[in-house]
Amino acid sequence: MISLPPDQELLLTGTLLMAACYGAGALSSLLALWSGRLALGTGHLAALAGAVAGLGVSLGVLLGDPGRTLTQPLPDLFPFARLSLAVDGLSAYFLLVISVVAVAAAIYGPAYLRAHSPDAGAARQGAQVFALNAFLGCMVFVCSAGDALTFLLCWEGMTLASYVLVVTDDRDGKNARAGLLYLVMTHGGTALLLVGFLVLTERAGAFDFAALRAAAGGLDGATRTTLFFLALAGFATKAGVVPLHVWLPRAHPAAPSHVSALMSGVMLKAAIYGMLRFGFDLLAPVAGPLPASWGWTVLVAGTISAVLGVLYALQQHDLKRLLAFHSVENIGIILIGVGLAMILWRAEGAGGALATVALTAALLHTVNHAAFKGLLFLGAGSVLCRTHIRNIEELGGLARRMPWTAGLFLLGAIAISALPPLNGFVSEWLTFQALLGGASRFHGAAGLGIVFSAAMLALTGGLAAACFAKAFGVTFLGRARTPQAERATEAPPSMIAGMVWLGALCVALGVAPGYAMRLLDAPTVALLGGPGASAVVTAQGPLVLSTALTLPGTDATAISMTMVAALLIALTAMAWVLRRGAWNAAPRTVPTWTCGMSPTARFDYTATAFAKPLRFVFAALYRPRREVTRETAGTPYVVRRIHYAGEIVDLSETQIYHRVERGISRLSRAIRGRSTGRIYGYIGFVLGALFVALLLFGVGQG
């Protein structure tokens, strides 16, 4: 501590301050004994303070000289392991992502919880405050853990705290089932991680990452790859990669909306952090490229997740569930970048520039997705707390009643659809550049595979735009279809403020992304060791993005988002002026002609109808099932009611999970038939097994 430079000291203090804030927030749940309202306010305030401290620490590390690691030993809890925190560029970057969304969630939370469930008891509010702070604290320390034990403990804490948040708002047992599925799936993932970590710690004889790195240096190729795939499967479960995503669209919508924003926008990123940490840092060979199977697996998984995620999202009519499926899609896009970086790293002659572009794209999409998905979930939460309806078919016409929410939701929708000039476009553009650049490096099947991935990414972008045209149009435009939607009012100012913060980030990252590249220097240099992000991507000045692939014979592609934005604004202004000038006649307002009937809200385009063409095109994937029942009055010519019910299936659910489920049921029925039910009998089995094991051990030793 003594020999540290003063800024190091300051950053360490910041880290401890952050921990203290989250701890205080968790403790403030005790105030619920006195007043639930007070606990909500204090707890979220503490979380806000913690998030601001986290922002400070991460910016301090990211803007300092790259390649430096901030370490802080923790008090000894276990005699066999030294616990520590280590914040390097990668950790600091994910800390930034977490803190950015946490700020919005902490501002948004108290008003949302009060507006959404005014009848909630103080006990529930206390539990929510405690779990929220524990969740944030654990997430932050997962990303800044310096040893395997701290990582695993915080990883588990993160899962448990988010489980509590998922089940706190349980009305009909549905959320409890979603929570159970979530817990089972993520614990399976954690078990895989545990195996991976324990194999490494066993070899290293210590738990800290430096020792694990040294131990991994001596691994042979097969073990290294096995360990990587164990860890990858564990992290992919948490990240919701197809086909391990089944818990995600159930659990994320069940949580309170600002927690959904955190889970979708940030918690999935903790898994991405783990993959990067394992793939590029802990398990990477000392020299030479990563094994080819790693990058290709990640790339293929990412491509499948991106396409299937958005396809399933298209057919969802539950607003939050739709957003949750989009998280599967966006994790896929991030993984495309990660996989490409793994393939290209140390494998090309251009000084690793292209791998840096790919990783930059992935990391930039990480923060972008956190910003716009957070914004969209908060917007969905505003709608939910005013109408208590999640099915978009029952909403409609909210733009007039909730103008701020509608505007901000539209902003998020444009960003997630990867339309310029917002941030989603920037990172998808970079991903495309990396993919196309990579395709020109490889020949034959490999090159074709990368081109196919690029094509799928383009399809994903288009489908996402269609999906959000549906979600925004049906929810906010047209007429209100239910009385609840008709009575909706604008959300409270503090909720709007939380959304405005994220919306501003979307615009800033979209219009001037060059300045964000400075923040990406530290993680890219720390992981890849090559040139930093700003050296590659903003070589022509901070306002121009280019992929400075200084290879002979290839031209650098460049785009200036600031110019694009200015151009769009100018074009809009010009169109407006031209329209005003050319059209002098006063507009007449008349009702729509509806064949002589008076128009009702039932005439509007529904979400099901909007998605129908795509349901036909992708019928092989969706296996749609529809059921139309007509209720006639005596004669078939007079129809009293028509009832339509349609549903689609999730292929991985029916093809994989249901089979596994049936297998387990069969097995347990078989076991049940043979069990005696006598406790002493079971203990006898245990004793016998123990005895045989000891005997075998004795024989083996002797």
Next chain:
Amino acid sequence: MNAESVYTIVDDLGALLLFTMILIIAAGQIYRAIYAVAAQSLLIAIAGGVLAMATGNVDLWVIAGVTLGVKAIALPWVLLWVVRRMNVRREVEPVIPVAATLALAVMVVVMSFHLSTSLGPVRQAITGNALPVGIALTLLGVLVMATRKTALHQMVGLFASENGIFFTAMAVTQGMPLIIEIGVILDVILAALVMAIMVLRVRSTVDADIASLDRLRG
């Protein structure tokens, strides 16, 4: 106190522990078994105290104190209270005859001593016969659980098995870390509470013993 005499004392205590174990197995009535297990816990506490004096390890004093308070006094008292509440003084219901159990026990003890000679690296850490005694106690505790039908008796077996683990830990590594010992003690307390509640509840609602729960299987 020199190391030589400490190990002599621990060895003697080990012999006494095995004796109490045989008392538990051979006990014809439940309260005798409870007294025997209380005596066994007392011996464990004494062994902890002796080791604490010899090594100057403060944690061991704490562990010895907790063992004395919880396992030698509080838990036997709870078990006796349950016995009184249930108002049974009936004979122990063994699954196999007591004589056969004793024969099995002898076999287990012999095997434990045989086994510990093959544990070369561990053997070097300690002298004396503490390790085989600890293993034997642990296995015999499980044996008691496996050969008795009533929940109370299985509880006694669990305590004895627990004592064995404690003794092994103390003898081999001069005690596990305090936090782990405390955790183990809490586990035992919890098990005792659950058992007591189960036994009394099942009895007061359906007038059956835990052993009849095998009728509940699906």
